[in-house]
Amino acid sequence: MKDGGEGQRARLEALLAAGRPNPWPARAWAALLVGLMLYAAIAFELIGAKFVDGLPRLAGAAAMMLPPRGWEHLPEWLWALGETVAMALLGTLLGALAALPLGFACARNTLPLRMLQFGFRRFADALRSLDHLIWAIVFVRAVGLGPLAGIMAIALVDAGTLAKLYSEAIENTDRKPLDGARSAGASGAETIRWGLLPQVLPNMLASALYMWESNTRSATILGIVGAGGIGYQLSDRLRVYDWGEASTIILLILVAVYAIDLTSARLRRALIVGA
Amino acid sequence: MGTALAVRDGRARVLADALAAYRRRRRSRAALGAILFAAAVLLAADLGGFDPVRLVAGLPRVREFFSLLVPPIRSGQVIEDLSEWYWGLGKWLRLLADTLLMALLATGLGTLGGALLSFPAAANLTPGPVAYWISRRVLEFARAVPDLVFAIIFVFAFGLGPLAGVLAIALHTLGAQGKLFAEANENIDMKPLEGVRAAGGSPRDEIVFAALPQVLPNWISFTFWRFEVNVRSATIIGFVGAGGIGLELYEALRLSYYDDAGAILLIVACTVFAIDWASEALRGRIMHGAGA
Numbered sequence: 001m002k003d004g005g006e007g008q009r010a011r012l013e014a015l016l017a018a019g020r021p022n023p024w025p026a027r028a029w030a031a032l033l034v035g036l037m038l039y040a041a042i043a044f045e046l047i048g049a050k051f052v053d054g055l056p057r058l059a060g061a062a063a064m065m066l067p068p069r070g071w072e073h074l075p076e077w078l079w080a081l082g083e084t085v086a087m088a089l090l091g092t093l094l095g096a097l098a099a100l101p102l103g104f105a106c107a108r109n110t111l112p113l114r115m116l117q118f119g120f121r122r123f124a125d126a127l128r129s130l131d132h133l134i135w136a137i138v139f140v141r142a143v144g145l146g147p148l149a150g151i152m153a154i155a156l157v158d159a160g161t162l163a164k165l166y167s168e169a170i171e172n173t174d175r176k177p178l179d180g181a182r183s184a185g186a187s188g189a190e191t192i193r194w195g196l197l198p199q200v201l202p203n204m205l206a207s208a209l210y211m212w213e214s215n216t217r218s219a220t221i222l223g224i225v226g227a228g229g230i231g232y233q234l235s236d237r238l239r240v241y242d243w244g245e246a247s248t249i250i251l252l253i254l255v256a257v258y259a260i261d262l263t264s265a266r267l268r269r270a271l272i273v274g275a
Numbered sequence: 276m277g278t279a280l281a282v283r284d285g286r287a288r289v290l291a292d293a294l295a296a297y298r299r300r301r302r303s304r305a306a307l308g309a310i311l312f313a314a315a316v317l318l319a320a321d322l323g324g325f326d327p328v329r330l331v332a333g334l335p336r337v338r339e340f341f342s343l344l345v346p347p348i349r350s351g352q353v354i355e356d357l358s359e360w361y362w363g364l365g366k367w368l369r370l371l372a373d374t375l376l377m378a379l380l381a382t383g384l385g386t387l388g389g390a391l392l393s394f395p396a397a398a399n400l401t402p403g404p405v406a407y408w409i410s411r412r413v414l415e416f417a418r419a420v421p422d423l424v425f426a427i428i429f430v431f432a433f434g435l436g437p438l439a440g441v442l443a444i445a446l447h448t449l450g451a452q453g454k455l456f457a458e459a460n461e462n463i464d465m466k467p468l469e470g471v472r473a474a475g476g477s478p479r480d481e482i483v484f485a486a487l488p489q490v491l492p493n494w495i496s497f498t499f500w501r502f503e504v505n506v507r508s509a510t511i512i513g514f515v516g517a518g519g520i521g522l523e524l525y526e527a528l529r530l531s532y533y534d535d536a537g538a539i540l541l542i543v544a545c546t547v548f549a550i551d552w553a554s555e556a557l558r559g560r561i562m563h564g565a566g567a
Binding site for chain 1: 424
């Protein structure tokens with residue numbers, strides 16, 4: 001009886017093992033990744049004197065951040081913060097508007113000319129392959145210092161990112177409503193309006209709102225290269241090691257980011273569940 | 276018979292009226308929303324100094340900038356011109372390797388920290404309200420402060436070089452991953468955890484054997500995506516001296532060495548391309564394997 005149970009167990013385990021994928025490739029990859037990280041940790045002196053020596057200095061800087069000082073600059077900083085929020089809003093809006101036609105051009109089912117569609121997709125990839133900060137440098141040169149450069153930097157990266165997300169949403173739509181619209185005699189544009197848009201619009205709005213949140217965070221640092229907003233004030237205070245005033249600005253940024261996150265979450269719920 | 280029809284007509288009219296009222300309410304709410312949105316955009320355009328004239332006037336300069344990035348390459352001596360353009364290839368590739376290692380290490384450290392904090396920060400798994408509150412605030416702080424700001428502070432503490440960049444990106448990653456992981460944790464089915472508890476498992480066993488298997492596919496997907504984001508961050512974190520190829524790029528741009536800037540930008544863009552593509556392919560394969 002006991003032997004029979006053991007034999008059955010062995011057979012079951014053999015069956016289970018046969019069903020499982022070979023674990024060794026995954027283990028080799030994991031070992032390689034961990035090895036690379038370990039190498040980096042040693043090469044960058046994370047495991048080493050540099051890290052240990054820096055900790056007291058970090059604690060010193062953190063101690064000097066308290067209490068937050070410089071409240072007399074508050075009006076100036078609030079203005080700069082407003083500039084930052086405005087940059088994120090306009091940049092996202094322009095980016096989302098540009099991404100709409102680009103997204104359709106990047107989707108296989110709305111642009112059947114494969115060569116052209118592939119080209120548009122690589123163009124969108126190129127837009128988002130460079131960080132906001134690099135585009136901001138380019139636009140500071142073109143349109144001068146100030147938030148306009150930041151708006152354009154955010155708009156370009158967003159156009160690329162949102163076009164990718166939009167095209168994926170468009171490719172994942174159900175064909176049947178499109179066929180239905182077409183068989184009812186709709187033109188090409190009408191098919192997209194009544195067959196496709198209702199399927200992707202909530203998705204698109206949600207993506208755009210998510211980018212707005214993310215861009216508000218990105219916009220807080222664009223000032224480092226002169227593209228306007230609170231980032232200029234912050235990097236200025238940090239460069240001269242004015243930790244007290246820097247911590248006030250960081251506090252303001254936290255409040256603004258938190259407020260935008262809450263607004264965006266509420267809007268998303270209202271627009272998408274309510275639709 | 277006639278009265279029944281009349282009653283039905285009456286009911287239909289009530290329903291039609293209700294529908295019309297609902298539509299009116301929806302329309303007026305939509306109009307109010309549109310007005311608020313337009314006002315916000317106009318306010319933002321004013322505050323952000325959005326000046327179409329200045330923008331249009333500047334656009335030729337964007338084109339000019341990009342044309343300066345690529346030096347003239349003559350058809351007769353492509354190899355010579357290319358090798359002159361990429362005179363610093365060895366140094367740049369080394370910096371690029373640094374950049375990728377920074378992104379990898381920071382993703383690993385930040386994801387580990389975020390994963391640990393995501394359990395107390397999930398309402399259904401937290402040991403208590405105090406742990407919940409503290410872990411949530413830590414994650415929010417780490418997420419809301421941009422990595423470049425952390426980098427400036429860490430360069431002060433740990434000196435110039437990749438260590439500051441790794442720590443800065445790792446800290447920001449901790450916040451971002453922790454929040455996403457905590458949301459995934461909150462969406463799990465609690466029954467397997469009850470099963471493990473009923474079988475005599477400890478709270479740790481509940482997490483390892485009942486919670487982790489449910490969230491792991493999501494976690495892996497978020498981690499690949501975060502690695503892509505971190506590669507981009509690592510390319511620019513050097514702007515403030517925190518290691519990687521960013522400092523070289525920033526100096527080239529600042530000193531108007533356009534050829535060098537162009538060469539580096541092209542390398543960076545190609546690398547980001549390749550990483551995105553590989554990460555997407557790998558993610559697809561792993562997710563597919565997990566589903567099978």
